[in-house]
Amino acid sequence: HRMHGYLRMRIAQFLSVLRPQKHIVYLSRHGESTYNVEKKLGGDPGLSKAGDEYAKRLGLYAERCIQTNPHTGKKVAARLW
Secondary structure, three states: OOOOOHHHHHHHHHHHOOOOOOOOOOOOOOOOEHHHHHOOOOOOOOEOHHHHHHHHHHHHHHHHHHOEOOOOOOEOOOOOO
């Protein structure tokens, strides 16, 4: 229960306001950055080629698998952040 840091607190806040119905929560790390390739920390670098490809595929996955009802094929509401 030691929640420190901005992201951890935002996740806890998001999960705590969910209604009591069943929810599926997907977590994903960011795509590989140029600093990841160079073994650097900090800053605000762009994505590497692999990171850009990951971001594109994640977007397609979200559209096909998260924002589409598998039974009806209709779009469903999803919160992506």
